[in-house]
Amino acid sequence: MKAKKSLGQNFLIDHNIISRIVSSVSPKNNELILEIGPGHGALTEILIKQAGLVVAVELDDELSEELKNKFSEKNLSVVHEDILDVSIEYLISDQLNLHPELNKKIRVVANLPYYISTAILTKLIKVRHIVQDMTLMLQREVAERIANPPGSKDYGILSVIAQLYAKTRILFLVKPGSFRPIPKVDSAILHLDVYKEPIAEVVDDEMLVKILQGAFSQRRKTILNNLKSSADLINPKLSSDEISKLLNSALIDPQRRAETLSCQEFAQLTKVFYEFLVGK
Numbered sequence: 349m350k351a352k353k354s355l356g357q358n359f360l361i362d363h364n365i366i367s368r369i370v371s372s373v374s375p376k377n378n379e380l381i382l383e384i385g386p387g388h389g390a391l392t393e394i395l396i397k398q399a400g401l402v403v404a405v406e407l408d409d410e411l412s413e414e415l416k417n418k419f420s421e422k423n424l425s426v427v428h429e430d431i432l433d434v435s436i437e438y439l440i441s442d443q444l445n446l447h448p449e450l451n452k453k454i455r456v457v458a459n460l461p462y463y464i465s466t467a468i469l470t471k472l473i474k475v476r477h478i479v480q481d482m483t484l485m486l487q488r489e490v491a492e493r494i495a496n497p498p499g500s501k502d503y504g505i506l507s508v509i510a511q512l513y514a515k516t517r518i519l520f521l522v523k524p525g526s527f528r529p530i531p532k533v534d535s536a537i538l539h540l541d542v543y544k545e546p547i548a549e550v551v552d553d554e555m556l557v558k559i560l561q562g563a564f565s566q567r568r569k570t571i572l573n574n575l576k577s578s579a580d581l582i583n584p585k586l587s588s589d590e591i592s593k594l595l596n597s598a599l600i601d602p603q604r605r606a607e608t609l610s611c612q613e614f615a616q617l618t619k620v621f622y623e624f625l626v627g628k
């Protein structure tokens with residue numbers, strides 16, 4: 349079978365890397381693993397030997413058929429779907445009804461298709477209440493952006509969202525030669541250990557995302573100027589003066605740049621904006 353570029357197919361062929369990924373996860377026999385994009389089953393094969401259940405979501409027709417024929421293990425469920433279309437919550441609750449002995453929180457393992465890695469991560473963060481942790485192969489740059497602290501060049505929307513809800517850590521880097529076909533980029537394994545409680549309370553997820561999109565719209569500008577020029581996105585009724593006052597009441601200097609703000613500061617800003625706008 350020829351790898352489909354359009355589906356981000358770069359299959360792992362390096363056994364050393366495959367076993368490092370699975371040993372970093374060390375699945376237990378009472379755990380449910382959600383594997384996204386199992387491909388030919390390089391990771392799946394080892395995961396099913398250790399985990400209670402592996403639910404593997406694969407979009408490719410041929411690959412999902414291949415997986416169903418290749419593995420007869422009862423603790424593997426191959427789901428032939430687009431991960432962006434399925435309701436992860438329904439999928440998992442159906443499986444947990446069938447397997448009540450399993451932990452209620454799932455563990456996610458994936459060598460992600462890079463063309464939709466951000467969309468998949470955002471979707472996983474939305475269902476964080478049912479996720480224990482995620483071990484994800486990503487493009488190195490994306491993994492670094494997510495894990496980097498405030499003040500670093502790459503800190504941005506995804507870093508804030510991920511770091512509010514999870515402890516993020518790059519476990520190791522993976523060279524292009526570990527895949528076939530060989531990708532043009534370096535890769536990294538990122539671990540996200542989801543917190544029981546976020547590090548700061550977010551009063552409204554949608555408002556947070558709008559503020560982040562506004563705040564990071566032009567990296568060289570101050571947060572005040574960025575929020576002013578994207579006021580319409582946040583709420584068309586917001587005036588420039590009000591934005592300045594709201595920043596001050598969140599104790600954020602309006603002349604700072606978005607990449608210097610901590611996750612807690614973004615959560616506080618969201619609260620101040622939300623409370624002000626609810627009253628409008």
Ligand code: SAM
Pocket residue numbers: 355356357358359360361384385386387388389390391405406407408411429430431432458459460461462464
């Ligand atoms: N896990 C395998 C490995 O490590 O060798 C394959 C990883 S490959 C980078 C990504 C896999 O995701 C492919 O098998 C591809 O068909 C699948 N995929 C791509 N888009 C998908 C989607 N929207 N939903 C589910 N699977 C998808």
